[in-house]
Each structure stands twice: as C-alpha cells, then as structure tokens.
Amino acid sequence: MFSNFDFGEIVRSLPYLFYTGMTFTLLLTALATAIGIVVGTLLALMRLSGVPILTIPATGYVNLMRSVPFVLMIFWFYFLVPYIGQWVTFSAQPIQVGAFASCLVTFTLFEAAFFCEIMRAGIQSIPRGQVAAAQALGMTYPMVMGYVVLPQAFRNMVPVLLTQTIVLFQDTSLVYVIAVTDFLGAASKVAERDGRLVEMYTFAACVYFVISFAASRGVQLLQRRIAIIR
Amino acid sequence: MNYHWNWSIFWQLSPDGVHTYFTTLMLGTGWTLTTSACAFAIALVFGSVIGVLRTAPFPWAARLGNAYVELFRNVPLLVQMFLWYFVLPEVVPRPVGDWLKQLPDASFYTAVVALGLYMSARIAEQVRAGILSLPRGQRLASLALGMTLPQAYAFVLLPMAYRILLPPLTSELLNTIKNSAVALTIGLMELTARARAMQEYSFQVFEAFTAATIIYIVINLLVTFAMRLVERKLAVPGYLGFRAPAAGH
Numbered sequence: 438m439f440s441n442f443d444f445g446e447i448v449r450s451l452p453y454l455f456y457t458g459m460t461f462t463l464l465l466t467a468l469a470t471a472i473g474i475v476v477g478t479l480l481a482l483m484r485l486s487g488v489p490i491l492t493i494p495a496t497g498y499v500n501l502m503r504s505v506p507f508v509l510m511i512f513w514f515y516f517l518v519p520y521i522g523q524w525v526t527f528s529a530q531p532i533q534v535g536a537f538a539s540c541l542v543t544f545t546l547f548e549a550a551f552f553c554e555i556m557r558a559g560i561q562s563i564p565r566g567q568v569a570a571a572q573a574l575g576m577t578y579p580m581v582m583g584y585v586v587l588p589q590a591f592r593n594m595v596p597v598l599l600t601q602t603i604v605l606f607q608d609t610s611l612v613y614v615i616a617v618t619d620f621l622g623a624a625s626k627v628a629e630r631d632g633r634l635v636e637m638y639t640f641a642a643c644v645y646f647v648i649s650f651a652a653s654r655g656v657q658l659l660q661r662r663i664a665i666i667r
Numbered sequence: 668m669n670y671h672w673n674w675s676i677f678w679q680l681s682p683d684g685v686h687t688y689f690t691t692l693m694l695g696t697g698w699t700l701t702t703s704a705c706a707f708a709i710a711l712v713f714g715s716v717i718g719v720l721r722t723a724p725f726p727w728a729a730r731l732g733n734a735y736v737e738l739f740r741n742v743p744l745l746v747q748m749f750l751w752y753f754v755l756p757e758v759v760p761r762p763v764g765d766w767l768k769q770l771p772d773a774s775f776y777t778a779v780v781a782l783g784l785y786m787s788a789r790i791a792e793q794v795r796a797g798i799l800s801l802p803r804g805q806r807l808a809s810l811a812l813g814m815t816l817p818q819a820y821a822f823v824l825l826p827m828a829y830r831i832l833l834p835p836l837t838s839e840l841l842n843t844i845k846n847s848a849v850a851l852t853i854g855l856m857e858l859t860a861r862a863r864a865m866q867e868y869s870f871q872v873f874e875a876f877t878a879a880t881i882i883y884i885v886i887n888l889l890v891t892f893a894m895r896l897v898e899r900k901l902a903v904p905g906y907l908g909f910r911a912p913a914a915g916h
Contacts (some may be wrong), residue, residue, distance in 0.1 A: 504887040506848030509859045516872045607743035616886035634753040642746045
C-alpha cells in the first residue's frame with residue numbers, strides 16, 4: 438500500500454515548500470488578519486452606529502460576503518482588483534497587481550465581514566451602563582469607543598478572533614484556484630511535476646493538521662489564562 | 668473603464684453547442700444543490716453519531732469523537748478533497764483503486780464524501796453542544812424511568828437537541844452549499860465552475876460572476892426562509908426562540 442511511498446521526494450522539496458510556499462501562506466494569513474480585524478471593527482462600528490447611511494451599506498456588505506462561496510469571491514477579486522486599482526490611481530488602464538497583493542485584498546475584504554460579526558458580538562457584550570457612565574464623564578464617541586468599549590470587546594473576543602485566524606489560515610489554501618504558489622500550491626506543483634501526488638498531498642495534509650491543531654490548542658490555553666473572572 | 672458589458676451573453680450558445688450560457692449556469696446550480704443535499708445528509712448522520720459519542724458516558728467514546736472532530740477540522744477542505752480524489756485510489760488495493768478511478772461522475776461522489784465528512788465534524792460540535800445544553804435532569808429522569816441509554820438518546824435527548832439546534836444547523840447547511848464550490852478543484856461542474864468556464868469562453872467576467880453571485884444569494888434566501896418556517900413549527904415551548912401561536916383577541 439505505502440510500499441513505494443517516497444519520503445526522499447518530500448525531503449528534497451522541503452526548501453521549496455516551506456521557503457516559497459509556507460512563507461506566502463503565513464504572511465498572507467498574518468497581514469489579512471491584522472488588516473481584516475481593523476476593517477472588520479470599522480464595519481462593526483458602522484453596523485452599530487444606528488445611522489442608516491452607515492448601517493445599510495455595512496450590513497449589506499457583510500451579508501453579501503457571508504452568503505457567497507469564498508472561491509467565487511477569490512475569482513471576483515482576482516478580476517476586479519486591477520479595475521479597483523485603476524479607479525483608485527486614476528490610471529487609464531486597469532493596473533497589473535501581483536498575486537500577493539491581489540490575494541491580500543481578497544482575503545482582507547472577505548474576512549473583514551467575519552471579523553465584523555465577531556467584533557459586533559464583542560461590542561454588544563459590553564454592558565450598556567459602561568457607555569452611559571463614560572458619556573456622563575464627558576467622553577466623546579471616539580473616547581468612549583477607544584478607551585472603554587473596544588479594549589474590553591477586543592479582549593473578550595481574542596479567542597474567537599484567533600480561532601477565525603486559524604480558519605483563515607486553512608482558507609489560504611483556496612488561492613490554489615488562481616494558481617498562486619502558497620503552501621498547497623507549491624506541494625501541488627511538485628506533485629504534478631514528479632507524479633508524486635500521494636506523497637505531496639499526504640504531507641501537506643499533515644503539515645496543515647499539525648499547525649492548525651497546535652494553534653487551536655494554544656487558543657484553548659490562552660482562553661483559560663485571559664478569561665475575566667466575573 | 669475599458670470593460671465591455673454585454674448582458675445578452677446569457678442567451679448565447681455556450682461552446683458545448685447545445686445549451687445557452689444561462690442553461691449551463693442552471694445545470695451548475697443543479698449540481699451545487701445535489702452535491703450539497705447529499706453531503707449534508709452524510710454530515711447529519713455522521714455528525715449526530717459523533718456528537719452523541721462525545722457526550723456518552725464512556726471515556727473511549729469521547730476520545731474517539733474528539734479525535735474525529737480534530738482530524739476533520741484541522742485540515743483544509745481543499746486538501747481533504749485532494750486526499751479523497753487523488754490519494755485514496757492510490758493507497759487502496761489496486762482493483763478497488765481502478766474501480767474508483769473509472770467511476771462515472773467520480774468527482775461528484777468524491778465531493779459528496781469529502782464535503783459530507785468535513786461538515787460532519789462541525790455538526791458533531793453542534794450536536795454535542797445541543798445535548799450538553801439540555802438540563803442534566805432529562806438524562807437522569809429518562810434513565811430513572813428505566814430507559815436504556817440508547818432509548819434515552821433516541822426518545823428524549825436527541826429530539827430535544829435537534830429542535831434547539833435548528834438555527835445553527837441552518838447555518839451549517841448554508842455553509843455546506845457555499846463549501847460545495849471547493850469541489851470545482853476536482854472537476855465538479857457546479858455553479859462556480861460553470862461561471863468560471865463561462866468567463867473563460869466568453870470573456871464576460873463580471874456578467875458571469877454577477878449571475879453566480881445572485882444565484883447563490885437566492886439559494887441562501889430560500890433556504891433561510893424555509894428553515895425559518897420549520898424553526899417556527901418546531902420551536903420548543905418555553906425556550907427563547909418559541910413564539911406562542913397567535914391567539915384570537
């Protein structure tokens with residue numbers, strides 16, 4: 438069954454898989470999470486603002502992102518990003534963006550919708566009295582949010598945000614559909630070049646499993662440590 | 668913008684020479700729905716079994732259930748599809764592998780199995796949470812009445828758990844439909860794949876993807892609406908989701 442399983446093939450391709458592939462995957466995960474949380478928090482504030490001109494577009498955007506498959510969104514942005522670039526820079530032609538930039542925009546904008554929902558739950562978990570108290574102390578809206586609500590909301594939601602980051606890490610494998618060399622893309626290129634599908638895909642699955650499993654265990658530990666005792 | 672919009676593209680003949688692009692998208696929708704429905708059925712069955720195992724009073728069962736969930740949750744769906752599609756036929760005995768490879772619609776069956784098992788880990792989590800959310804007294808009372816443990820699950824715990832779980836199960840069903848798009852990587856011609864093919868042949872990128880997006884949204888709305896009706900019918904009296912039947916005033 439595994440008689441001709443070629444471990445040498447895996448060892449030989451390790452530098453390519455990790456140096457080229459995993460770097461891309463991890464960098465994409467980290468940047469998309471960081472920017473996604475910022476954009477998501479802004480979307481959450483818009484949704485909770487109670488001002489229709491802010492609430493309606495934010496709600497519409499989040500619901501749209503949450504009702505279509507990620508793969509379809511990857512295709513959308515892959516073709517749309519050059520036009521967005523053209524619109525932003527006022528250039529005459531759709532501008533060429535690299536694979537990484539295109540993926541980063543896609544993941545940031547897509548995951549922002551999910552981070553928005555998490556942050557919204559986090560903000561709503563803060564007792565209303567705290568907002569009232571802060572306002573009574575003379576704080577303005579940015580101060581209430583910046584000093585009172587968001588720090589607590591963020592702290593309460595850290596485990597959920599990190600779990601979503603693990604989901605995002607696994608989702609990065611989907612850039613395969615636009616032939617980008619992330620970790621899985623690298624594995625699949627080697628697999629197809631050498632006809633070693635069994636070795637490469639099994640190895641990729643193990644690597645994804647080890648990283649995601651270790652990360653989710655880490656989140657559980659963290660959750661126990663930072664839990665606020667009420 | 669130098670993009671040429673052409674919405675009438677949907678009524679033009681696609682390269683297969685028989686169907687218009689619109690019909691190909693509809694065929695894709697059919698595959699998306701069929702795949703999702705079959706996968707969700709598998710996910711419900713396996714998810715329920717594993718969810719029950721994880722709440723059963725045997726340490727080995729809980730450990731087995733946990734291992735199952737961790738295994739399927741920590742490997743990306745796309746990689747799981749590749750494992751089922753490319754790796755499985757190579758590692759099983761040769762006659763079985765050959766049979767698998769020659770199966771008509773192999774990518775459909777693979778997608779159903781891969782997606783079903785992937786989603787089953789999520790459903791197992793929900794079922795476990797649902798059973799644990801029931802008051803402990805319900806299990807104890809059914810056992811005290813002389814029910815065996817399987818009877819307690821079948822007649823008391825699971826019927827209650829499912830009714831409480833309908834809203835999260837609805838979103839898992841929607842996730843199944845969305846995740847079925849990943850099957851395009853193993854060659855299943857579902858909705859996203861058809862939109863992608865339409866874009867490749869006709870170069871009308873945005874029309875194709877707009878149509879697919881709208882179809883997904885419509886499916887989403889229909890499923891949500893249908894499940895709301897079911898939820899209302901099955902809500903457990905006394906729980907927050909329950910709305911008392913309108914009384915005549």
